[in-house]
Amino acid sequence: MTDDKDVLRDVWFGRIPTCFTLYQDEITEREAEPYYLLLPRVSYLTLVTDKVKKHFQKAMRQEDVSEIWFEYEGTPLKWHYPIGLLFDLLASSSALPWNITVHFKSFPEKDLLHCPSKDAVEAHFMSCMKEADALKHKSQVINEMQKKDHKQLWMGLQNDRFDQFWAINRKLMEYPPEENGFRYIPFRIYQTTTERPFIQKLFRPVAADGQLHTLGDLLKEVCPSAVTAEDGEKKNQVMIHGIEPMLETPLQWLSEHLSYPDNFLHISIVPQSTD
């Protein structure tokens, strides 16, 4: 029987094979070959694309290089979304590798945040963590940690060190056992079909009657459109980390095991692929 711990490991070591191609209008001095990379699902684009940047900059003149940004099929990719989420949301039905176009010009100011350095990623990541723990433990756990623990969390993510990260993150996943779960489940539900970036609401892991809430309960409550009507055929996929957990899965368990390193469950609702 597989252990729940293995889920954490599988989630952490999820990789998306990606092919980076320089945007055709970028001015190059020589031919820029596509660049292939295995991207960690749980990380962030600007955190793991140093090599990509270096690769394409070699083919370009220095003055033509400004802030790098990425786009997939016309959609600028938000670096502050985890890579796995971006892929699930935008490209899960397409063939691998994931083809990402690399831009150095015409930064889409209205779509993307600037990422001047990895400090920006760290700041974003840590603020997500803090928000998640505010929901889970009224921030008690994260606030009781030392600065070096925070640093260890970040370094763990940055250096793709599972053990280092989980040595600390474990504490964020604990809760008083008599509670049956966190105070609220930190989750965000993303849909490509709406303008709204995501849905985030207060949702408890345990119902008033003591029953554990499931993924289905959550969706019915906060995003009823995502759930297939009783009679109708399945129109949407509910994806986390590239898989579709059953709607009966307890939300608390999902939060403990399928959260991204920022401690949020990032749930993608994508239209059922036709093929």
Added chain:
Amino acid sequence: MRILEGSPPRKGGGHTLWTSQPPTLERRSGIHAFGGGSGSGIGDTNPGTPGPRFPQRMTPRNSLTLSMTCLWEGGRSQRNLWAACQCGLCPCRERCGTERMSATPTQKAPPGLLWIPQGRWFKSAVDPMTLYGPPSGRGKPWSEKESAGTTQKVWFRRGVNSHNPCGTSWIEMVGEMTMVNVGLNDQVWGISCEDRAVYFRQGVTPTELSGKTWKAIIVGRESDRSHSGSSSSLLSAGCFFGDEVRGSGTESAPSDTDASSEVERQGPEQLLPRESVDHSRNLKGNLSKGPETSGSTEQTMESACPDDSKGKAPEASGIDECHGPASTPAELPWTNIDLKEPKRVSSQPSTGFPETTGLSSLGLFPLGMEEPYGADDHPLWAWVSGGGCSVEACSVLKWFTVQSGLSPSVQTLSLSITPAQTAAWRKQIFQQLTERTKRELESFRHYEQAVEQSVWVKTGALQWWCDWKPHKWVDVRVALEQFTGHDGARDSILFIYYMIHEEKKYLHVFLNEVTVLVPVLNEAKHSFALYTPERTRQRWPVRLAAATEQDMNDWLALLSLSCCESRKVHGRPSPQAIWSVTCKGDIFVSEPSPDLEAREHLLPCDQMFWRQMGGHLRIIEANSRGVVWGIGYDHTAWVYTGGYGGGCFQGLASSTSNIYTQSDVKSVYIYENQRWNPVTGYTSRGLPTDRYMWSDATGLQECTKAGTKPPSLQWTWVSDWYVDFSVPGGTDQEGWQYASDFPASYHGYKTMKDFVRRRCWARKCKLVTSGPWLEVAPIALSDVSIIPEGADVDGRGHHIALWAVSDKGDVLCRLGVSELNPAGSSWLHVGTDQPFASVSIGACYQVWAVARDGSAFYRGSVSPSQPAGDFSITGDCWYHIPSPPKQKLTQVSVGQTSVYALDENGNLWYRAGITPSYPQGSSWEHVSNNVRKVSVGPLDQVWVIANKVQGSHGLSRGTVCRRMGVQPREPKGQSWDYGIGGGWDHISVRANATMVPRNMSREQEAHVQGPVYC
């Protein structure tokens, strides 16, 4: 049901709503009574008869009594949480009598409660003055009240504060409790009607006094565990410092065991009230008088709870349910729980105790194997008082579950899910994850990883001096992992992987937190110690040993480099640097941060980062213009060249120029011991009880000529063994010293009473290393002092005053010393009547010295133009200053104006009464004992090497300490701040004139700081 409850005494008090005694009383005791409900109404409630002398026959319904005491003594609290346990379910008459349970917080144990039945009841104080009325914490009353006759509701009184002690209204709380009790921080304890478990109100905060929910406390019972407090950790770091003047032979400091047993003795028994007033009678009387005596309290209660009249019997149906059919009257086993809280240490901020925050540090132990309560899961509790427990509102409590290891979340969760469900959704997730990995990774394994695993700069096998007892060297794997940050800065973590109980574990150290790496070489091990601020406070470094010297040097150099990189410290030390030397002759330097000598918010000196410099010295002195001199063990004088590195620091960690070969020579001494016998005279055949015939000075270690090795592999013998005639006490012509028996004082001539003799043998060994040092030939020195200069003193143009004492005791003044020529040009001899031992020159050219006879001398008339003083003045330029009574001075250090001296017994003396017109001062004032070396700097800051400092894990000898609270008006300071230590032998802060600029301008600062007495 009625509750009479005393408010636990507390420091400072909160609202003393229900009390009539001021909370500031030094010592108070209170009895808190709970009239047990007697559902049968037989009138057998006699709550005041605890104790084995009054075994009661009670129905299971009868819940019980209680007692609670709190003592406040000498600023330390001894708090007890007691509860009476009712084992009504199983007929257990044979278990009648008293069982005392104590919950003892232990620092080493995991958090939680440990209940120890102890079979003895001890008498509680019964003081009528302390029967107050409803329970109160900081002023919020809780009450349980009968409402429907069958339930026991809990009520919270809203709006109680110091202005409105009666509050505004009652709020009904969820849950039925047979009793509630309120503790120091307003936390609430209760016994549930339903299951008779002890409950704790969660979520009680100062702003939300009513809390959120009731949580059952799992109370483990363990009869065979003993208290195991980490008693040695209760010693304060400065426990060896004292105000008393130490004389000869009073060195013996309390050992660890002495101190710990002292701590142990302050157990609950001793601190419990001695009043053995007849408990029952007194309590009964008080109880019956309760309503009358509790005055306004009672009024409040009555107005609020009109039904709560005297002697009201609760129905307690919940108890009946609980007890099922077993209505047999049972002998009541008395149980009280004694909660011994570790001494709160927050009131002693200067010490390095491990923090213990009340209950949060208690150990929780699983249920014992022998469960005396038969089939029942847990004891049925009747009474609880947490009135003496201070639980921080935000602390995470872990007493709500029986814990066995970490993170029970998954286990508890799975319990609430049916296996079928589990199978379905969990299986699907596992399956899908496997499929996902296959889909997304299988065909693309040749792709490059986006994140390279961080570079493992170095891994290896070392030995680690383990943290647990018995301490020993254990084999470990070590990995230094280095990250390159996006800004190019490197950050490193040292991982130490070890096995304990066949389980793999690791320890990690962030190298940017390391404060010093110290080589610890001896003939057996090539090891080094690694300190962080925390480890410094504990006096317990991470000690690692390598198989070979080369291996150790590699590790040491690499780790040092990593530490320096993460601190961005490299190159030549600044002129203001603080220098120190260990007893092994290793040289360390620390860059003073501006807040090191700040008036407020100064940097604790355990956070100073020290890096090693190559070379080998015994003494080092520096000046803020970058002139640094050192003296080796062989008395050779050395001057600092401005380089860095050397020794084991090669390559990146070393400057390419200014590194020279340096050598040092020291002697190893062993003793030849002999005993006299009537036939053959002195022979090398001792009594069986005698020390080794060839031993070290203490006689404890056997040291033969053949078996004695140089101190470490760095040293090699350069002479053969020879008899040392220069030992204190004198010798005869063959070098023998005589005594009546071995551990005695020796003299250099034989008398009739001398049955033993010894002879000291010496052998010289030499060490060759390298470092940024050049020899200043030819005169050998025993002490040196360079004038301290303020940061803003315009010393440019003047030569730097440097004084020294030669190894023969001559006082010397170096001419021509400057930044560009730190070695100076020539020595000027300054005449003295007797050989000197120590010299120090202050910022105003005041020269102080200590002669070999232990007295002090002051020399005036020294100035930049007359570097050795005015020789034209007739008579003696040295002004004799008597030493402190019965003490022989050994060292003197002069700062801006302060003069400190040290005697041979480790007492530190401050020279009082120094004025511009009377620069020699009037008297010696004792500052502290336990000091080995003193260094007074240009800001009159006082730093010492302390003899002994106690950490939470270990003791260190030879510790850098800074005098706190030194101010112009209080030059003696107030207390000590403890820095790096364990083996430190010398420090010089005389170059550090760096100070945080305050609001005032620099000129003003200079004015205040200026040479007032010059």
